[in-house]
Every structure is written in C-alpha cells, then in structure tokens.
Amino acid sequence: MKNEWPLWEIFIRGQHGMSHRHVGSLHAPDAEMAIKNARDVYTRRNEGVSIWVVEANHIAASSPSDKGPLYEPSESKVYRHPTFFDIPDEVGAM
Amino acid sequence: MAAPLTQDEALFQFLLRMGDNTLILGHRVSEWCGHAPVLEEDIALANTALDLIGQTQMWLGLAGEVQGEDKSADDLAFLRDVWDFRNVLLVEVPNEDFGRTLMRQFLFDAWHSIQLGHLMKSSDERISAIAAKTSKEVAYHLERSADTVVGLGDGTEESHGYMQSALDYLWPYVGEMFASDEVDAAMVKAGIAPDPASLRADYDALIGRVLAEATLNIPDSGFAHKGGRNGKMHTEHLGHLLTQMQWLQRAYPGASW
Numbered sequence: 163m164k165n166e167w168p169l170w171e172i173f174i175r176g177q178h179g180m181s182h183r184h185v186g187s188l189h190a191p192d193a194e195m196a197i198k199n200a201r202d203v204y205t206r207r208n209e210g211v212s213i214w215v216v217e218a219n220h221i222a223a224s225s226p227s228d229k230g231p232l233y234e235p236s237e238s239k240v241y242r243h244p245t246f247f248d249i250p251d252e253v254g255a256m
Numbered sequence: 257m258a259a260p261l262t263q264d265e266a267l268f269q270f271l272l273r274m275g276d277n278t279l280i281l282g283h284r285v286s287e288w289c290g291h292a293p294v295l296e297e298d299i300a301l302a303n304t305a306l307d308l309i310g311q312t313q314m315w316l317g318l319a320g321e322v323q324g325e326d327k328s329a330d331d332l333a334f335l336r337d338v339w340d341f342r343n344v345l346l347v348e349v350p351n352e353d354f355g356r357t358l359m360r361q362f363l364f365d366a367w368h369s370i371q372l373g374h375l376m377k378s379s380d381e382r383i384s385a386i387a388a389k390t391s392k393e394v395a396y397h398l399e400r401s402a403d404t405v406v407g408l409g410d411g412t413e414e415s416h417g418y419m420q421s422a423l424d425y426l427w428p429y430v431g432e433m434f435a436s437d438e439v440d441a442a443m444v445k446a447g448i449a450p451d452p453a454s455l456r457a458d459y460d461a462l463i464g465r466v467l468a469e470a471t472l473n474i475p476d477s478g479f480a481h482k483g484g485r486n487g488k489m490h491t492e493h494l495g496h497l498l499t500q501m502q503w504l505q506r507a508y509p510g511a512s513w
Contacts, residue, residue, distance in 0.1 A: 167294070188295075188296050189294060189295075189296060190296065191407060194403065195403065195407070198300070198399075198400055198403070199296040199299075199300065201396075202296070202299050202300040202303050203296060203299050203300075206299075206303055
C-alpha cells in the first residue's frame with residue numbers, strides 16, 4: 163500500500179556489555195517514531211537498555227542462492243574452529 | 257453553607273482529583289485497545305492506559321488511607337457514582353477520532369508533567385514519592401503525544417484538519433486545570449501542592465511551542481467549562497463511561513480473579 167509507513171528493523175541491547183540483537187520489525191513514519199514504537203512494542207517487559215533502528219531498505223543482505231559459494235567452503239575446514247584448545251571454566255561463555 | 261474542610265478532607269479531595277484524572281483518562285485511552293489505526297499505536301496507547309491506571313492505584317490508594325473509612329483504591333474506582341468523581345472534564349470527553357484522542361492526551365500530559373514536577377517537592381513525602389515514580393512515565397507520555405501532535409498537525413492537509421478541529425473542540429476544557437478553589441488553597445498553605453493557577457504560564461509556554469511547530473492555531477477564547485474537579489457538574493459522558501468501567505463490580509459485588 164502506498165500510504166504505508168516504511169518498515170524498520172529493530173535491534174535491542176538487553177544489558178550493558180551485550181551486543182544489540184535483532185528483535186523484529188515495525189512500521190513508523192520516521193526514525194524517532196521508530197525508536198518510540200520500538201520502546202513500546204519491544205521493551206515493555208524490561209527487555210532493553212538501548213535501541214537501534216534501521217530502515218529495512220537500508221539493509222543489504224546476502225542472496226540465498228549464493229549459499230554454496232559463500233558458506234560451503236568453510237564446512238570442511240574444521241581446523242578453523244577453536245575446538246582444539248582446553249578453555250578454563252572461569253572464562254565462561256564465549 | 258457547609259463547614260470549612262478539615263485538612264484531611266481537603267487532602268482527600270486533592271488525591272481524588274489526581275487519581276480520578278488518571279483513572280478516567282486511562283479508561284478512555286484503553287478504549288482504543290484493538291481499534292487503533294496501526295498496530296504500533298495500539299500497543300503504545302495500551303501502554304499509556306496501563307501507566308495511568310497504575311498511577312491511579314497509587315493516588316486512590318493513598319486517598320483511601322487519608323479518608324480513613326477502610327476503602328481500597330478499587331472501592332473508590334468502582335463503587336463511587338458520577339457526582340463523587342473529581343476529574344477534570346477534559347479527560348472524560350469521548351475519544352471521537354485518533355486526532356482528538358492524541359490532542360486530549362497532549363493537553364493533559366503537558367499539565368500533568370508540570371504538576372508532577374511541583375509535587376516532587378511536596379511537603380507530604382507520600383505524595384512526593386508518587387510524583388517521583390510517575391513523572392518518568394509521564395515524561396514519556398508527553399514526549400510521545402507532543403511528537404504525534406506535531407507529526408499530524410504539520411502533516412497532510414487532512415491530518416492538519418483533524419488536529420485543528422480537535423484543538424478547537426478541546427480548548428474550552430483546558431482552563432479547568434488551572435482553576436483554584438478552597439481545596440487548592442489548603443494544599444498550598446500546607447506546602448503539599450502548587451496553586452493550579454500558578455502553572456498556567458509554564459503550560460502556555462510549553463503547549464505554545466509544540467502547537468506552533470504543529471502549525472496549529474490556539475483558539476482565541478478564554479471560555480472554560482468547569483464542574484469536574486469540584487464535582488458540581490460532569491459532562492453527560494462520564495456516566496456512560498462509568499457504566500462500562502464499573503458494571504462488573506456492580507453486577508457481581510466483590511468479584512475478583
């Protein structure tokens with residue numbers, strides 16, 4: 163529909179030290195209202211301390227049909243995974 | 257002529273005014289739930305309504321304590337009749353359309369935020385504590401409603417028309433928020449709350465700035481409907497609202513879940 167507001171992708175940071183994560187999308191007339199709408203839609207249960215909004219058409223995405231050339235070559239290269247080290251428990255989640 | 261109000265009676269009236277404003281506006285805004293023009297606004301309006309009803313619990317809860325008749329916030333909200341309500345008329349007028357709903361919200365939020373700023377310095381610690389807690393919610397309400405008023409006022413010709421007619425309709429209900437009476441005089445004397453009339457200059461400056469940005473014209477009329485905050489005469493709309501809001505407790509007294 164021509165009169166519809168643009169779509170915005172919403173990223174929320176759950177707590178200090180964490181990275182922003184994509185939580186969903188919504189419609190809004192501009193960036194400021196997108197942040198307000200995101201506050202009302204996605205943080206009403208105390209989910210976040212920071213909001214990023216990006217207009218959806220500004221996101222460039224890889225093409226699903228390129229899956230082979232893009233991702234398959236790394237499947238056979240297990241030595242790239244850090245599974246050959248003993249990681250001390252104190253390090254926690256990585 | 258009735259005997260002059262005792263300090264507790266005046267305080268009770270003041271608390272009813274605060275709590276009835278948030279209760280009735282909260283209910284009005286909740287009427288949009290499931291009907292707003294877009295999903296995002298629907299959720300935002302429901303959040304605002306819930307904030308206001310949460311604030312009501314604090315104001316009417318304290319009112320019940322001060323009254324000393326063992327009444328809870330729920331008793332005061334659901335078991336009083338029209339003539340016992342002390343909200344300003346502005347908050348009981350019907351939603352009509354989205355534009356009028358948002359304009360009413362903005363005109364109230366502006367007063368509410370200024371009022372709470374003063375109440376944070378109240379000599380009554382119970383009141384300053386409620387004001388401190390609720391002022392953060394209200395700061396957001398004001399930011400949101402002001403932005404929407406600007407967006408729609410300075411929007412398309414159609415949205416501008418809706419917002420200007422909303423302002424024209426609601427303007428005569430603004431003055432009541434600044435009318436002072438003997439209840440206010442008692443609150444001022446005790447350092448509990450400011451004189452409503454003293455908030456007008458800040459209010460005019462705030463709404464003047466936003467409405468100018470929204471390219472809307474403030475009507476050139478000082479006429480003010482009154483009768484809500486002193487309970488002398490509510491509009492016909494409040495009774496209809498209460499039949500919706502109170503029917504369950506009226507039909508099934510004491511029902512809970």
